[in-house]
Each structure stands twice: as structure tokens, then as C-alpha cells.
Amino acid sequence: MPAPPPIVLGTAGHIDHGKTALVRALTGIDTDRLKEEKERGITIELGFAWLDLGAYRFGVVDVPGHERFVKTMVAGATGIDLVVLVVAADEGVMPQTREHLDICRLLRIPRGLVALTKADLVTPDWLELVREDVRQVVAGTFLEGAPVVPCSAVTGAGLAALKAALQELAPQVPGRDEGGLARLPIDRVFTMHGFGTVVTGTLAAGRLREGDDVVALPGGAAGKVRGLQVHGAPTPEARAGHRTAVNLGGVPRQDLERGEVLTHAGALTPTAVLDAEVELLAACRGPLARRTRLIFHAGTAQTQCTALLVEGDALAPGAGGLVQLHLARPAVVLPGDRFILRGFTPQEHYGTTVGGGRVLRILGPKLRGRDPEFAARLRRMAAAGVDERVALEVEAAGARGRERGDLVRRLGVAPRVVEAALARLLASRTLVRFDAEREAVVHASALEELRRRALAAVDHFHAEHPVQAGMSREEVRSKLPAYASPRLFHLVAEGLVREGALAADRDLLKRPGHEARAEAAGGDLRERVAALYRAQALTPPRHQEVLPALAAAGGAPREPEVRAVIEALARDGLLVRVRPDLYFDRDALAALRERLRAFLVERNEITAQEFKELTGASRKFSIPLAEHFDAEKLTLRVGEVRRLRR
Numbered sequence: 001m002p003a004p005p006p007i008v009l010g011t012a013g014h015i016d017h018g019k020t021a022l023v024r025a026l027t028g029i030d031t032d033r034l035k036e037e038k039e040r041g042i043t044i045e046l047g048f049a050w051l052d053l054g055a056y057r058f059g060v061v062d063v064p065g066h067e068r069f070v071k072t073m074v075a076g077a078t079g080i081d082l083v084v085l086v087v088a089a090d091e092g093v094m095p096q097t098r099e100h101l102d103i104c105r106l107l108r109i110p111r112g113l114v115a116l117t118k119a120d121l122v123t124p125d126w127l128e129l130v131r132e133d134v135r136q137v138v139a140g141t142f143l144e145g146a147p148v149v150p151c152s153a154v155t156g157a158g159l160a161a162l163k164a165a166l167q168e169l170a171p172q173v174p175g176r177d178e179g180g181l182a183r184l185p186i187d188r189v190f191t192m193h194g195f196g197t198v199v200t201g202t203l204a205a206g207r208l209r210e211g212d213d214v215v216a217l218p219g220g221a222a223g224k225v226r227g228l229q230v231h232g233a234p235t236p237e238a239r240a241g242h243r244t245a246v247n248l249g250g251v252p253r254q255d256l257e258r259g260e261v262l263t264h265a266g267a268l269t270p271t272a273v274l275d276a277e278v279e280l281l282a283a284c285r286g287p288l289a290r291r292t293r294l295i296f297h298a299g300t301a302q303t304q305c306t307a308l309l310v311e312g313d314a315l316a317p318g319a320g321g322l323v324q325l326h327l328a329r330p331a332v333v334l335p336g337d338r339f340i341l342r343g344f345t346p347q348e349h350y351g352t353t354v355g356g357g358r359v360l361r362i363l364g365p366k367l368r369g370r371d372p373e374f375a376a377r378l379r380r381m382a383a384a385g386v387d388e389r390v391a392l393e394v395e396a397a398g399a400r401g402r403e404r405g406d407l408v409r410r411l412g413v414a415p416r417v418v419e420a421a422l423a424r425l426l427a428s429r430t431l432v433r434f435d436a437e438r439e440a441v442v443h444a445s446a447l448e449e450l451r452r453r454a455l456a457a458v459d460h461f462h463a464e465h466p467v468q469a470g471m472s473r474e475e476v477r478s479k480l481p482a483y484a485s486p487r488l489f490h491l492v493a494e495g496l497v498r499e500g501a502l503a504a505d506r507d508l509l510k511r512p513g514h515e516a517r518a519e520a521a522g523g524d525l526r527e528r529v530a531a532l533y534r535a536q537a538l539t540p541p542r543h544q545e546v547l548p549a550l551a552a553a554g555g556a557p558r559e560p561e562v563r564a565v566i567e568a569l570a571r572d573g574l575l576v577r578v579r580p581d582l583y584f585d586r587d588a589l590a591a592l593r594e595r596l597r598a599f600l601v602e603r604n605e606i607t608a609q610e611f612k613e614l615t616g617a618s619r620k621f622s623i624p625l626a627e628h629f630d631a632e633k634l635t636l637r638v639g640e641v642r643r644l645r646r
Contacts, residue, residue: 106357186256276339473493
């Protein structure tokens with residue numbers, strides 16, 4: 001049988017209620033590691049130990065109880081599988097007892113028990129009164145109905161019963177996601193002589209192995225895993241749930257800090273904006289305003305933030321709602337992560353914790369005012385499974401689409417999970433792949449909107465320019481959002497052509513059956529343009545000169561129509577394009593060609609001045625014409641003269 005998953009066991013409770021003494025009595029390990037802690041008799045920093053009960057190994061996190069150190073308690077409580085709420089029998093339930101219980105509840109710690117410590121200091125009657133008080137406090141929470149075990153770290157009484165209760169709860173703990181993205185929230189950074197930089201934390205998900213390339217986010221310090229220890233013993237691999245020490249190569253101690261997350265290079269992206277659902281504690285002294293400054297705690301990270309209500313003007317104590325959090329410093333969090341929000345002023349008979357919640361989305365757009373569609377999308381995300389969540393993320397991206405790697409980073413699940421969801425969504429045509437190289441997909445609704453806009457652009461073009469054969473592909477693309485990639489436009493255009501909604505004529509797109517007709521713009525426009533070029537022969541008008549010449553002769557066609565007629569005459573061979581804005585009458589050019597050929601047969605070569613005289617035109621026309629005959633391979637330029645090619 002495979003080994004049972006590691007279990008993270010945490011303590012919680014009021015200061016000086018015996019949490020550290022209880023851990024020492026259970027494990028034989030003193031978790032007070034700082035001199036100040038030993039002198040003052042309180043836990044300031046997180047302490048760690050381990051406990052083996054049968055086949056199960058518990059990683060024990062001893063958190064501080066003093067109100068000033070709640071932020072450290074939150075760091076310890078994150079990721080806990082089982083909690084032991086410690087209540088001293090001689091004092092009973094105290095303010096931090098209630099706050100720690102609320103924090104555990106907000107973090108959705110699923111199970112645990114209550115240890116009534118210092119039971120040797122009270123009478124049985126008093127002990128029963130405290131037990132009843134505890135039962136009332138935990139009523140309606142995840143600890144309702146949980147074992148309440150009297151014990152003493154001094155005499156050892158009740159420790160066996162406490163261990164038995166823990167061993168009974170152990171099979172209920174599900175395994176963590178070892179195939180997910182590796183995340184180690186860093187709670188300690190130090191230098192160890194002979195080893196170098198070491199960071200510690202509890203691996204929240206995934207695996208770390210010796211030799212892995214890792215990065216600490218959001219700071220970005222990158223290095224390599226030189227060695228690993230789990231519960232003090234060297235190991236080649238650490239798994240989700242393991243209390244882990246990581247020896248890092250290539251990373252100076254000063255480049256790392258507590259609150260960062262160690263992960264594989266390129267796996268995760270810090271976010272400064274996140275959308276979440278929150279619950280405000282009933283103990284709050286007042287409602288949460290639409291815009292409120294708070295302190296955000298997630299994992300071992302702590303930063304100030306601004307909470308913006310997505311709906312309504314206030315959130316009442318005890319109520320829940322949707323918020324967008326703008327973090328003062330980016331954090332590494334993922335959808336589904338739990339967090340705690342604290343204020344700056346203690347509540348009456350309470351600490352500064354005001355609520356907590358669950359991350360719904362990271363790296364999303366900033367909230368701009370009241371937006372019912374924004375709120376509706378968040379509510380769908382809150383209840384969505386993996387497939388719908390992937391579809392919602394892609395749909396929110398619109399014509400930008402999403403790449404597979406980006407979806408993995410945004411959802412925080414294993415790549416294989418995203419790949420399976422993509423396969424199902426592609427098969428159902430909910431999503432469409434438009435770039436195989438980047439593994440990029442777009443939502444069917446966004447694709448349909450692009451198709452609609454492309455058709456509307458072509459229809460408008462035909463209405464405005466009836467004499468033009470069609471709209472260039474690049475011009476059609478310019479009518480779509482600028483962030484729509486060329487490959488996505490190609491998918492749209494080719495799909496419309498394949499379905500018969502559009503027809504393609506080389507680089508032009510048009511509606512099937514559309515014919516460029518000069519008469520649609522005034523009847524004889526084509527003949528008038530052709531006559532103009534015939535009349536001016538070898539001194540034709542430039543594009544910008546055609547419209548005034550036609551207007552002077554009567555009638556005022558539009559410039560796009562004139563350009564379309566010129567291009568049509570060129571396609572039909574009645575005009576010859578010599579330069580982008582210079583066309584010549586076909587017959588005039590043919591007559592010049594014959595005169596030039598006869599001249600060269602007779603005299604063998606022609607100078608620039610002689611060619612100018614042959615054309616009867618200025619250098620503005622003679623030079624382009626000479627170069628045109630070179631391009632036709634009729635003539636060959638040799639120095640300052642041209643000769644007939646043989």
C-alpha cells in the first residue's frame with residue numbers, strides 16, 4: 001500500500017494557554033527557537049515539529065497566540081489539515097481564542113479538535129464548566145461536535161487520549177495535489193555555514209526535486225535546488241504537505257524574504273489585482289465601505305490592500321460579497337486560495353481581523369465603476385468546474401485569446417488538467433484553436449463577433465465604393481480589434497470564404513456576386529477616365545491630378561471611385577502601371593515602344609536627352625518611361641546610354 005499523505009497539524013489559541021508546552025509534550029521538540037521567545041515564554045515566530053502516530057506523520061506548526069503576532073498565526077494556519085484549538089482550563093475561552101477560531105474558519109480548515117490544557121490546575125467541576133463553554137463557542141463552526149480532550153503537558157494526563165483522537169481524524173485528511181504547480185510559501189530565510197542560503201516552508205502543492213530550477217516570487221531571485229530536507233532528514237524529493245527546507249544555489253540571502261513563494265521557473269505569475277468572494281465577521285464594529293484600506297494575508301505573505309466592493313455601497317457585518325483587491329505589493333495566489341483581511345483598529349474585545357475569503361480570479365481587468373456583467377462573470381467563476389473555468393477565462397480574453405501556458409498560470413492547476421479541459425472544449429467547439437505553435441485558443445463567441453465585424457466591414461466597403469472589386473485583406477483586418485492576431489484573422493477570413501459568406505480574389509475579399517461597375521457611380525466614369533489618359537498620352541495625370549481634371553470637365557466623382565476605375569482599366573490592359581501613382585495609355589505606350597525600337601536599330605544607342613526628345617515629355621515622365629523599358633527588357637542601360645537588348 002502507498003504511504004499515507006503527510007498531514008499538517010496546527011495549533012491555535014490564546015497567548016500562554018500552553019500551545020508550545022503541549023507540542024513539546026507530544027513530540028519531544030521545543031518549538032521556541034528564538035532567545036526572546038524563551039525569555040518571555042511566548043511564541044513570536046512559527047515553530048515546527050513532527051509527530052509519528054502509527055502510519056501517519058504529522059508536521060506540527062506551533063503558532064503564536066499574542067494579538068500582536070496574529071499575522072504570524074495566519075501564515076501558520078494557511079495550509080493546515082487539522083487544527084488543535086488550545087484552551088487553558090484555568091482561564092477558559094479568551095479574545096484570541098475566538099479570533100483564532102474565526103481565522104481557522106475563514107481559512108476553511110476542515111477538521112480538528114479542542115485540547116483543554118492545564119487540566120491539572122482545576123477541579124473536575126470547573127473543568128466541566130470550561131468544556132461546556134468551549135462547546136458553545138465552537139457551535140456552528142467546523143469544530144462543532146469535535147472531541148474536547150482535557151490534558152496536561154506537566155503530568156502527561158490526557159496525552160494518550162489526545163494522540164488517539166488525532167489518529168482517528170488522520171484517515172479523513174485527503175491527499176494534496178502532488179501533480180499541481182509547486183508552491184512553497186517561504187516562512188524563514190537564513191544562511192547555514194557550509195551550505196549557503198536556506199529557505200523553509202510547507203509545500204502547498206506539487207513536488208520539489210534536487211536540481212530543479214526555481215524562482216522566488218514576486219522578487220524574482222532565481223537559483224537551483226542544491227538539497228532538500230523534510231522534517232530534518234535529507235531527501236531527493238519533497239511532496240505537497242511536507243515541511244521542507246530547501247538549500248538554494250546561486251541565490252544570496254539578501255535577495256530573498258519571508259512572504260515570497262518558491263516555485264519552478266515560469267510556472268506562476270504574481271498578481272497585484274485579484275477578484276474574490278469575502279465574508280465579513282459578525283464581530284466587526286461596522287460595515288465594510290465600498291472602498292476600504294485593509295491588510296491582506298495569504299500564505300506567508302502580508303501586504304496592504306484596497307478592497308473595492310463589486311456590488312453595493314457597503315457590506316454588513318456577518319455578510320458576504322464580491323470584492324476586488326488591489327495589493328500594494330504583488331502576491332503569488334491562485335483561484336481557490338484562502339486569505340485573511342485585517343484592519344488597523346482592534347475590534348472591541350477582539351483583534352483586528354475583519355474577515356476573509358477565497359480568490360476567484362487573478363490577473364483580471366481592474367474594476368471600473370459598477371459593472372453588472374463583471375459581477376455576473378465572477379459569480380459564474382465562483383461556482384464553475386475546471387471546464388467552465390477555462391472557458392470563462394478564454395471568453396474574458398475576447399479576440400486576444402489565451403495560450404495554454406497562460407491558462408495554467410491563471411488557474412493554478414496541473415498542466416494535464418488544463419490540457420484535458422481544452423481537449424473537451426475544443427471537441428465541443430466551445431473553443432477554437434487559432435495558433436497551434438503558441439497553443440492559443442479563442443472562445444466561439446469571440447470568433448463569431450469577429451466574423452460579424454468582418455462581414456459588416458466588407459458590406460460597408462461595397463456600399464461606399466461600388467466600383468471597387470473588393471476590400472484588401474489588410475484593410476478588413478484593420479476594422480477588427482488591433483489585438484486580434486494575424487493568425488486569428490486568417491482563421492476568420494478563410495472560414496468565411498470556405499462557407500461562401502465571402503469570396504476571395506487574390507488579396508481582395510468581397511461578397512459573392514459583387515461586381516465592380518463604373519456605372520454604379522455615374523454611368524460613363526470608366527470612359528471618361530480612359531479618354532483622359534488617351535488625350536494626355538505620354539504626359540498623363542498623377543492619381544491626385546485625375547479627380548480635378550474630371551471635375552473641371554463636368555461631374556464630381558469621389559476619389560475612391562476614380563482609383564477603382566484606374567485599377568480596373570489597368571487590370572483590363574487599357575492602362576499600363578509604370579509607377580504606383582503613374583499610369584500610361586496602352587496605345588500611347590505601344591507607339592513609343594516601336595519608335596524607340598526603330599531608333600535603336602538605326603543608331604545602336606540612345607542618350608537620356610535623346611529619349612526625352614523622342615517622348616516629347618519632361619524628365620518627370622521620360623525617366624520613369626526609360627526605366628519601364630529597362631524593366632521590360634527592351635533596353636539595357638550601359639553607363640549614360642541605353643541599347644537594345646539582344
